[in-house]
Amino acid sequence: MMTIVKNDSDIESIEQESVEETTHLDLSNSSINNNNKTMHADQKSTTNKRYIPLLVINYLLLFVGSLSSSLLSKYYFIHKGSSRWVSTWVQSSGFPLLIFPIFSPFYLFQSTKRKPFSDFNSKMLTLSFSIGVMLGINNLFFSWGNSYLPVSTSALLLSSNLVFNLVLSVIIVKQKITFSNLNCVILLTLSSILLALDSNHEKPNGLTKKQYFIGYFCTISAGLLFALYLPVMEKVYKEVYSYEMVMEMQLIMEIAATVLASVGMAWDGGFKEMKRESDKIFDKGSEVYWVTVMANVVTWQFCFMGTAGMVFLTSSLTGGICMTALLSMNVLGGVFVFRDEFGGVKVVSTVLCLWGFCSYVYGMYVKMLEEKSRMRNLKNESSTEMIYMGNHDGVID
Numbered sequence: 141m142m143t144i145v146k147n148d149s150d151i152e153s154i155e156q157e158s159v160e161e162t163t164h165l166d167l168s169n170s171s172i173n174n175n176n177k178t179m180h181a182d183q184k185s186t187t188n189k190r191y192i193p194l195l196v197i198n199y200l201l202l203f204v205g206s207l208s209s210s211l212l213s214k215y216y217f218i219h220k221g222s223s224r225w226v227s228t229w230v231q232s233s234g235f236p237l238l239i240f241p242i243f244s245p246f247y248l249f250q251s252t253k254r255k256p257f258s259d260f261n262s263k264m265l266t267l268s269f270s271i272g273v274m275l276g277i278n279n280l281f282f283s284w285g286n287s288y289l290p291v292s293t294s295a296l297l298l299s300s301n302l303v304f305n306l307v308l309s310v311i312i313v314k315q316k317i318t319f320s321n322l323n324c325v326i327l328l329t330l331s332s333i334l335l336a337l338d339s340n341h342e343k344p345n346g347l348t349k350k351q352y353f354i355g356y357f358c359t360i361s362a363g364l365l366f367a368l369y370l371p372v373m374e375k376v377y378k379e380v381y382s383y384e385m386v387m388e389m390q391l392i393m394e395i396a397a398t399v400l401a402s403v404g405m406a407w408d409g410g411f412k413e414m415k416r417e418s419d420k421i422f423d424k425g426s427e428v429y430w431v432t433v434m435a436n437v438v439t440w441q442f443c444f445m446g447t448a449g450m451v452f453l454t455s456s457l458t459g460g461i462c463m464t465a466l467l468s469m470n471v472l473g474g475v476f477v478f479r480d481e482f483g484g485v486k487v488v489s490t491v492l493c494l495w496g497f498c499s500y501v502y503g504m505y506v507k508m509l510e511e512k513s514r515m516r517n518l519k520n521e522s523s524t525e526m527i528y529m530g531n532h533d534g535v536i537d
Contacts, residue, residue: 194383195453199462202446206466208439210286211473216432217287218478219423225410226417227283229401230433232276234441235394241387241445257388267376268389272396275369279397280404281362288347288355290480297356298467301363302328305370305460312371313378315457320503327496328464331489370447370456377452386452390444458504465497 213227221227245252286294306325309315347355380386405411418429450459471490474480 191453194449198446198449198453200446201442202450202462203466203469205439205441205443205446206463207469207473209436209443210470211477212432212436212439213283213286214474214478216436219428220421221417221429221432222421223405223408223410223413223417224280224283224287225401225405225408226414226433227287227436228276228280229398229405229410230436231279231282231440232272232394232397232401232444234437235391235398237438237441238387238391238394238445242384242391245384252382252384254382254384256384259385260388264376264379264389265392268392269396271369271372271376272393273400274365275393276397276400278362278365278369279401281358281365285355285357285359285362288351289359290474290478293480294355294359297359298363298366298464301360301367302460302464304364304367306457308368309371309374309455309457313374313456315371315455318503320500320506321457321461324461324496324500324503327492327499328461331492331496334485334489334492367460370451370460373448373451374456380452383449383452386448387445390448394441394444454504458500461497461500465493467493 209231216227242256246255285297289297302325306315306317306321310317315321376389377386380389414433418426422429424432447459447463450462471480471482471486475482
């Protein structure tokens with residue numbers, strides 16, 4: 141009987157040790173997950189000292205990329221570049237540039253202990269590749285639209301996607317509708333409607349009504365696809381805890397979009413056409429042709445890097461609003477560089493665009509102040525509680 145009791149005691153002891161070990165493992169896993177979430181929240185926190193510099197860098201990338209890529213694409217078509225597949229291909233083929241922000245933090249600057257792609261799983265790979273295919277289709281629509289329409293018209297037409305961005309953000313990521321973002325969306329949408337009502341008379345010479353309709357349809361389609369792309373990416377980024385992971389996903393997306401464009405170019409003879417186009421068709425010469433193409437590759441990558449960073453650091457709606465506001469800069473660029481018409485209606489459209497953006501930025505600023513005030517109050521409450529507990533312990537002693 142004593143032996144049996146001893147065995148039961150041993151069994152109970154073993155079971156207790158097993159439960160303790162399992163609990164320890166669960167706590168360890170929970171701690172790891174909490175650390176990842178903390179890192180994710182910390183990088184996106186407005187109180188983080190690295191938040192503002194990173195936000196500014198990404199917005200500058202978006203600004204330079206959006207303005208330069210739009211003007212360079214139009215320059216390509218104006219000087220008899222005719223391949224829409226080439227224009228599509230350059231939008232994503234600069235993906236090797238992403239290698240620097242992915243690998244340099246660990247291998248060069250040693251500012252992180254996380255190895256590149258160490259947390260990249262099959263689900264993220266599948267999502268990134270699928271979204272990249274959608275992005276490739278969006279790039280093709282943009283190229284077709286930009287080849288037919290004036291820069292100013294195509295740029296302001298793209299602002300029509302903002303209302304769809306708001307609706308899809310509410311559905312997909314549960315975006316809260318506030319006076320600030322609703323006011324901005326209404327103003328920017330009015331801006332694009334005014335343009336649409338006034339743009340019929342400014343078709344380029346030799347452009348048929350059919351071609352103008354195709355350009356109009358493709359530009360609107362590109363805007364709608366991008367309106368879907370942004371909230372989908374915000375939802376995906378909720379599982380991402382570092383900026384390096386954002387760039388890793390962006391790399392896979394750009395590779396997928398490049399594969400799609402490359403297949404289209406191969407099927408349509410685009411690679412052979414590039415050589416012939418640079419030597420015989422492009423009226424600025426072969427050297428200027430290749431400079432234009434390579435500059436387009438770089439500036440488009442800046443644009444997409446900036447967009448991804450803005451969505452990760454803020455929200456899909458903020459990213460869409462920033463891009464739409466930059467369209468007014470594209471309008472002015474088209475007027476100064478290509479002498480696009482800039483009548484009274486476009487002036488009003490641009491003012492509405494800037495007004496809407498400024499109102500949204502002010503709303504973001506107020507929200508940031510409220511967040512800082514809330515964090516400060518929480519910190520003060522925590523300090524007060526610690527002092528009270530310390531005094532209470534002293535009384536007990």
